[in-house]
Amino acid sequence: MNLSATSxxxxxxxxxxxxxxxxxxxxxxxxxxxxxxxxxxxxxxxxGHRASMEAVFEVDHIGxxxxxxxxxxxAMNLDFDSALAEYFEEHIPVKRVARTVIRNKTLQKFFHxxxxxxxxxxxxxxxxxxxERTATGGxxxxxxxxxxxxxxxxxxxxxxxxxMDGLIGDGPMRRLVDGFSSLLTDPHRTxxxxxxxxxxxxxxxxxxxYQRLREHHDVELGVLFVNQVPSRxxxxxxxxxxxxxxxxxxxxxxxxxVDDVAIARRAMRYHVNARSQINRMQRDIDMPMVELHNxxxxxxxxxxxxxxxxxxxxxxxxxxxxxxxxxxxxxRR
Amino acid sequence: xxxxxxxxELLMRQRLxxxxxxxxxxxxxxxxxxxxxxxxxxxxxxxLTIDPAxxxxxxxxxxxxxxxxxxVPTDELRKRGVEVKGELYAAxxxxxxxxxxxxxxxxxxxxxxxxxxxNRVYRAMAGTLARSHAYxxxxxxxxxxxxxxxxxxxxxxxxxxxxxxxxxxxxxxATFLEEGVVKWFVPNKGRGLRARLMQGxxxxxTKLFEVVVGKELASETxxxxxxxxxxxxxxxxxxxxxxxxxxxxxxSFVLVSSADATHLADAEALAAGIKxxxxxxxxxxxxxxxxxxxxxxxxxxxSSAGVLDSPTTIRLLxxxxxxxxxxxxxxxxxxxxxxxxxxxxxxxxxxxxSIRKLSxxxxxxxxxxxxxxxxxxxxxxxxLHALGPYLAATRxxxxx
Numbered sequence: 001m002n003l004s005a006t007s008x009x010x011x012x013x014x015x016x017x018x019x020x021x022x023x024x025x026x027x028x029x030x031x032x033x034x035x036x037x038x039x040x041x042x043x044x045x046x047x048g049h050r051a052s053m054e055a056v057f058e059v060d061h062i063g064x065x066x067x068x069x070x071x072x073x074x075a076m077n078l079d080f081d082s083a084l085a086e087y088f089e090e091h092i093p094v095k096r097v098a099r100t101v102i103r104n105k106t107l108q109k110f111f112h113x114x115x116x117x118x119x120x121x122x123x124x125x126x127x128x129x130x131x132e133r134t135a136t137g138g139x140x141x142x143x144x145x146x147x148x149x150x151x152x153x154x155x156x157x158x159x160x161x162x163x164m165d166g167l168i169g170d171g172p173m174r175r176l177v178d179g180f181s182s183l184l185t186d187p188h189r190t191x192x193x194x195x196x197x198x199x200x201x202x203x204x205x206x207x208x209x210y211q212r213l214r215e216h217h218d219v220e221l222g223v224l225f226v227n228q229v230p231s232r233x234x235x236x237x238x239x240x241x242x243x244x245x246x247x248x249x250x251x252x253x254x255x256x257x258v259d260d261v262a263i264a265r266r267a268m269r270y271h272v273n274a275r276s277q278i279n280r281m282q283r284d285i286d287m288p289m290v291e292l293h294n295x296x297x298x299x300x301x302x303x304x305x306x307x308x309x310x311x312x313x314x315x316x317x318x319x320x321x322x323x324x325x326x327x328x329x330x331x332r333r
Numbered sequence: 334x335x336x337x338x339x340x341x342e343l344l345m346r347q348r349l350x351x352x353x354x355x356x357x358x359x360x361x362x363x364x365x366x367x368x369x370x371x372x373x374x375x376x377x378x379x380x381l382t383i384d385p386a387x388x389x390x391x392x393x394x395x396x397x398x399x400x401x402x403x404x405v406p407t408d409e410l411r412k413r414g415v416e417v418k419g420e421l422y423a424a425x426x427x428x429x430x431x432x433x434x435x436x437x438x439x440x441x442x443x444x445x446x447x448x449x450x451x452n453r454v455y456r457a458m459a460g461t462l463a464r465s466h467a468y469x470x471x472x473x474x475x476x477x478x479x480x481x482x483x484x485x486x487x488x489x490x491x492x493x494x495x496x497x498x499x500x501x502x503x504x505x506x507a508t509f510l511e512e513g514v515v516k517w518f519v520p521n522k523g524r525g526l527r528a529r530l531m532q533g534x535x536x537x538x539t540k541l542f543e544v545v546v547g548k549e550l551a552s553e554t555x556x557x558x559x560x561x562x563x564x565x566x567x568x569x570x571x572x573x574x575x576x577x578x579x580x581x582x583x584x585s586f587v588l589v590s591s592a593d594a595t596h597l598a599d600a601e602a603l604a605a606g607i608k609x610x611x612x613x614x615x616x617x618x619x620x621x622x623x624x625x626x627x628x629x630x631x632x633x634x635x636s637s638a639g640v641l642d643s644p645t646t647i648r649l650l651x652x653x654x655x656x657x658x659x660x661x662x663x664x665x666x667x668x669x670x671x672x673x674x675x676x677x678x679x680x681x682x683x684x685x686x687s688i689r690k691l692s693x694x695x696x697x698x699x700x701x702x703x704x705x706x707x708x709x710x711x712x713x714x715x716x717l718h719a720l721g722p723y724l725a726a727t728r729x730x731x732x733x
Contacts, residue, residue, distance in 0.1 A: 021358065164547070173548075241666050256639065263673055269709075
């Protein structure tokens with residue numbers, strides 16, 4: 001199964017989900033840099049108040065208004081309060097009333113607690129960004145990278161239409177939710193990508209998320225990115241000599257060398273475990289997979305991040321799963 | 334951070350430890366290991382956890398998904414000569430079930446309870462709303478703390494979107510019910526709901542709500558609030574009690590993080606947020622933070638790789654017994670080994686730098702615990718017990 005970088009970038013909304021700490025923010029930044037390098041006008045949308053992109057692009061503030069953050073990339077933070085305010089301004093004809101509502105703290109609290117309001121306001125903004133055009137009629141944002149802050153977040157957005165179903169009759173609200181629903185389920189416009197780690201628990205959760213998405217949702221699935229994949233520490237011939245080396249090192253009482261062997265054996269176990277989690281995901285998840293090397297261990301700056309984006313897209317275009325071919329790895333389907 | 338005796342003194346003194354931290358750092362495992370340590374020290378300990386990995390759940394005797402409190406059998410440890418002087422109990426949150434049982438506890442009468450439980454908005458919320466998880470955790474905690482059955486409770490907080498929710502959630506819900514917003518939507522003495530909604534601010538609020546979510550959803554939601562409103566007394570009392578409990582002297586917050594850049598940004602934000610709410614972090618645990626490089630001392634965090642002189646090493650170990658091709662492979666092996674060690678040492682150094690940076694945000698006398706990356710997943714009590722030395726280790730974070 002292949003998905004070229006171009007075909008990925010031709011979608012309007014590229015959503016990314018995964019547990020915290022899987023390197024999602026770095027990946028999204030990297031892909032956006034590469035999209036810009038390829039002549040696109042990418043916008044990164046962060047949901048919630050995390051503002052992780054500020055650190056990645058080394059800018060002081062990323063707010064609700066999209067701003068250029070470097071390398072031709074724009075970014076914004078889609079916070080709920082601003083999205084709700086915008087929604088009110090659109091739907092309440094009298095601006096003065098709209099503003100009063102927005103400033104009212106008690107009402108704010110109410111809308112925070114009320115069900116589905118956050119999802120309606122968020123999707124409303126995402127679809128507005130999707131349809132935004134420039135003065136000459138071109139796409140203002142091409143494409144939009146959506147950094148969802150947790151796996152539950154994606155499900156909540158995708159669930160909205162079904163939660164609302166039966167609760168809303170016909171009318172403007174129905175048309176709005178139907179609009180969201182068709183945007184989210186249109187394979188030409190929206191694609192959901194998963195980011196995970198080659199460790200037991202994240203892999204398990206990713207498989208479960210995949211099954212849940214497949215069973216309950218029509219959203220088009222893009223690429224499964226596996227981050228922080230360890231490379232093979234020793235070739236087979238070298239590994240074959242470990243016992244002999246260890247034996248002699250003990251005999252001569254060279255403790256550091258004994259430690260070296262233990263460290264290498266441990267690194268080999270990490271590698272084997274990572275490969276088995278990758279194989280398992282490959283078996284259970286029918287999505288093209290891209291493996292990324294230990295991003296977390298590198299010194300990250302915009303240059304290295306842009307390089308990650310470039311090599312990731314190169315991998316997608318080549319139909320390969322990873323940069324180096326490790327000995328003994330399972331062949332790609 | 335000062336030099337202290339590891340976490341043991343705290344475990345003997347405190348009644349409640351609240352573990353907070355970003356997702357994916359092994360917070361549940363660390364909470365369970367701390368609980369086991371406390372039980373070993375003689376405390377009757379309960380760990381309240383959320384969704385542990387299957388093997389850890391097995392190890393804790395939580396194989397079935399339910400939130401009944403169970404005693405964790407410690408025979409396996411006794412067989413290995415580890416004495417558990419106290420008792421260890423564990424329970425796991427089941428959010429949908431907790432929400433329902435909370436409604437049952439708080440509802441003033443059966444009619445209100447059924448009204449809430451049957452409400453479609455409630456059903457939609459109970460299953461999907463992550464925001465209520467933090468509140469539920471606090472509720473559950475309040476219950477067990479009042480039972481008097483445990484000397485120490487360790488709360489593994491849910492992976493809320495924002496872990497600060499555990500401090501904000503109880504009062505947020507109570508304030509929300511108190512502040513009159515809901516009053517707009519619910520019937521007043523002697524007046525029907527609809528009549529009230531037709532006038533004043535109530536009408537405006539209802540209209541706005543209809544604008545946002547649509548008429549039918551709005552009316553279902555209002556019905557939900559009506560039922561909910563009658564529970565406000567119960568919520569309010571609980572919220573004050575919970576707030577008091579979280580800020581009590583015998584409560585400690587434990588920040589759990591890894592030493593990876595990806596987690597540390599979240600951990601830093603969390604530490605700042607906790608401080609802003611007037612709560613102290615007493616312990617910071619850095620899990621899977623470093624690679625053990627010295628067999629003789631697993632607690633040592635080695636951050637330099639040393640030098641490699643492979644010709645000398647090979648001559649010393651093997652004299653002339655290796656064929657040429659064997660010698661080449663052996664040389665390559667030594668180079669690879671050195672490279673693996675160099676990478677590990679560099680990553681240990683980065684971890685130490687990150688830990689120091691985060692430590693600056695914590696109180697100067699907060700306790701710092703650093704746990705090595707251990708082999709494989711922790712799947713049994715002996716595995717949890719193996720974290721003990723790291724929890725009890727005295728470390729000075731400024732000089733390592």
